[in-house]
Amino acid sequence: MDIPAMRASFAKAAAAGDEAPLFFYSHLFLSHPETRQLFPVSMAHQRDRLFQALSDVAAYVDDLDRLVPILQALGRDHRKFGTVAGHYPAVGASLIATLRHFDDRWDAALEQSWTEAYGLVAQVMIEAAEAASGQPPWWDAEVVAHERRGVDTAVLWLHPKPEFPYAAGQSVSLETDVRPKLWRYYSPANAPRPDGLVELHVRAYDGGPVGAALVRRIGAGDVVRLGPPVGHLAFDADSDRDLLLVAGGTGLAPLKALVDHVARAGPPRRVDLFVGSRTEERIYDRAALERLAAEHGWLTVTFAVSGDELSPLEQGDVGEVVARHGPWNSRDVYVAGPAPMVEDTTKRLLADGVRPDRIRSEVFAPSRLGPSLDGEVTG
Amino acid sequence: MSIHPPQGEDRRLSPGEIRSVQFARAAMLRPGYVEADVDRFLDRVAEEMARLHADKAELRDRVRALQEQVAGTVAPEAPSDQAVRILATAQQTADSYVAEAEDFSRQITADARAQYEEQVRRAKENAGAIIEAAQEAAARMTAGERPPDAGSPQRSTQELEEQVAYLKAFGQACRTQLRAYLEALLADVEAEWGRADPGALPRPPVPPVQRGGRAPAAPNVAQDAAAGGDPA
Numbered sequence: 049m050d051i052p053a054m055r056a057s058f059a060k061a062a063a064a065g066d067e068a069p070l071f072f073y074s075h076l077f078l079s080h081p082e083t084r085q086l087f088p089v090s091m092a093h094q095r096d097r098l099f100q101a102l103s104d105v106a107a108y109v110d111d112l113d114r115l116v117p118i119l120q121a122l123g124r125d126h127r128k129f130g131t132v133a134g135h136y137p138a139v140g141a142s143l144i145a146t147l148r149h150f151d152d153r154w155d156a157a158l159e160q161s162w163t164e165a166y167g168l169v170a171q172v173m174i175e176a177a178e179a180a181s182g183q184p185p186w187w188d189a190e191v192v193a194h195e196r197r198g199v200d201t202a203v204l205w206l207h208p209k210p211e212f213p214y215a216a217g218q219s220v221s222l223e224t225d226v227r228p229k230l231w232r233y234y235s236p237a238n239a240p241r242p243d244g245l246v247e248l249h250v251r252a253y254d255g256g257p258v259g260a261a262l263v264r265r266i267g268a269g270d271v272v273r274l275g276p277p278v279g280h281l282a283f284d285a286d287s288d289r290d291l292l293l294v295a296g297g298t299g300l301a302p303l304k305a306l307v308d309h310v311a312r313a314g315p316p317r318r319v320d321l322f323v324g325s326r327t328e329e330r331i332y333d334r335a336a337l338e339r340l341a342a343e344h345g346w347l348t349v350t351f352a353v354s355g356d357e358l359s360p361l362e363q364g365d366v367g368e369v370v371a372r373h374g375p376w377n378s379r380d381v382y383v384a385g386p387a388p389m390v391e392d393t394t395k396r397l398l399a400d401g402v403r404p405d406r407i408r409s410e411v412f413a414p415s416r417l418g419p420s421l422d423g424e425v426t427g
Numbered sequence: 428m429s430i431h432p433p434q435g436e437d438r439r440l441s442p443g444e445i446r447s448v449q450f451a452r453a454a455m456l457r458p459g460y461v462e463a464d465v466d467r468f469l470d471r472v473a474e475e476m477a478r479l480h481a482d483k484a485e486l487r488d489r490v491r492a493l494q495e496q497v498a499g500t501v502a503p504e505a506p507s508d509q510a511v512r513i514l515a516t517a518q519q520t521a522d523s524y525v526a527e528a529e530d531f532s533r534q535i536t537a538d539a540r541a542q543y544e545e546q547v548r549r550a551k552e553n554a555g556a557i558i559e560a561a562q563e564a565a566a567r568m569t570a571g572e573r574p575p576d577a578g579s580p581q582r583s584t585q586e587l588e589e590q591v592a593y594l595k596a597f598g599q600a601c602r603t604q605l606r607a608y609l610e611a612l613l614a615d616v617e618a619e620w621g622r623a624d625p626g627a628l629p630r631p632p633v634p635p636v637q638r639g640g641r642a643p644a645a646p647n648v649a650q651d652a653a654a655g656g657d658p659a
Contacts, residue, residue, distance in 0.1 A: 075505075078514055254532070254537045
């Protein structure tokens with residue numbers, strides 16, 4: 049395998065911008081029409097993601113320790129899309145046709161290198177998918193309750209079958225028949241329960257297709273699909289340090305799951321939960337949180353509003369309100385919410401002397417398409 | 428080398444064996460090999476040939492089956508560049524329709540939300556101001572002051588209470604109506620959307636000024652300072 053030559057030929061295709069993935073998918077759908085149904089109507093996002101994944105592969109192709117786990121995760125995750133081993137040669141043929149099309153100096157040696165490299169990539173992915181065949185590719189989950197909370201937010205209770213194994217703080221991808229083939233990431237707002245129910249918080253962002261459907265179109269009795277859970281927040285369940293949890297928007301969900309985990313499994317720790325919102329009206333889970341705080345002496349819940357002068361709640365950005373209640377130097381800190389809120393809160397806590405390794409955060413952006421290859425949540 | 432198979436009858440006959448076969452000489456009176464030996468050997472040769480024929484036929488069948496299988500999978504020949512271009516253009520057209528539908532929905536929802544929040548805010552402000560004024564007036568009256576343009580104190584207090592109740596109800600009605608209005612707008616957007624049947628589209632980076640509070644905007648220092656500590 050001539051890796052520099054392969055990188056050079058990939059760079060030529062990448063330089064063609066959207067043209068290259070456009071060619072690739074058109075070629076794939078023409079040669080294997082049955083693969084079209086695995087993708088959504090609009091392919092714009094898909095094209096970005098494919099080339100992002102391919103350039104990661106090209107970048108790490110000589111660093112197998114790094115590449116192999118990435119490919120294994122991709123292979124396992126692709127099961128939920130309905131990808132089977134038979135699809136891999138089809139993709140390989142179209143990929144090579146694409147590289148050939150955009151490379152005026154393509155030759156047999158290059159074709160050989162790419163064929164070998166793709167063969168390895170496909171083999172790793174297929175083997176990982178097969179190794180994961182013990183668990184289902186996806187879980188059907190019935191919506192057992194759907195509560196509208198305000199204009200654009202809903203709290204859903206799902207009942208996945210078979211049992212859905214996950215840990216508090218993890219995220220799951222979700223697809224609904226109302227918006228087929230569009231998978232979005234959400235975080236369960238509870239730790240695993242004996243009855244198997246999973247609580248999700250969904251906010252319909254303006255123009256966002258999936259959130260809007262989940263808030264306004266889906267109701268009790270509908271069935272959605274869940275992909276395998278992925279770890280984002282990296283909750284350290286064994287630590288017994290007290291907790292500071294800072295939530296913005298639906299970033300509340302994974303943090304509420306941590307509260308639930310402490311309530312169910314311990315170890316006993318003090319938990320201070322701060323929930324930031326622009327207006328008081330938009331605090332969508334207030335009653336449930338106040339009930340939790342009343343039930344558990346170790347839990348304090350503080351609400352903050354940043355754009356509602358008439359509200360009697362604490363005024364200011366949630367990061368600022370948190371800093372006002374400090375110091376928090378002895379805490380394990382988890383921050384989840386929109387990027388500016390996470391950034392601001394983290395900055396203030398660091399300035400107040402909280403150790404960086406004690407702060408874990410997750411950005412909740414509109415349209416969470418999923419973790420990128422590096423495990424970050426993309427916007 | 429003997430004509431007898433070294434171990435058991437199943438051992439197959441090799442070309443080397445045939446080449447180096449040695450038959451026993453017959454008796455002095457009859458020149459040539461022992462007939463029985465030759466016959467036995469010929470039997471083995473015949474058996475071996477039959478087996479080879481059978482093997483060959485089986486392999487031929489397998490080759491044919493595999494060829495058919497290969498022909499079946501390779502059959503879709505590579506699409507022409509022209510076909511790829513046509514499909515690519517069609518896909519781009521579909522993508523742009525979906526993008527437009529989403530953008531339209533985004534704008535309408537954002538506008539509706541901004542309008543709703545502004546009206547709720549104004550209604551709250553008005554209601555707050557009126558209630559405050561009413562409470563001040565009530566306080567003055569209970570302190571014995573007579574409002575310059577009112578009748579008896581009892582009547583005024585009662586009137587003010589009625590006014591406060593009316594304003595509270597009015598505020599509630601405003602909220603309900605605005606919510607209904609917003610819901611209707613959102614339902615329209617959904618309907619438009621259903622027609623366009625959109626998929627996912629890339630979204631431009633979230634601007635700092637947020638619609639619907641999806642993200643608290645960058646820290647507003649002036650506002651924070653003004654708000655001060657004011658526990659709920």
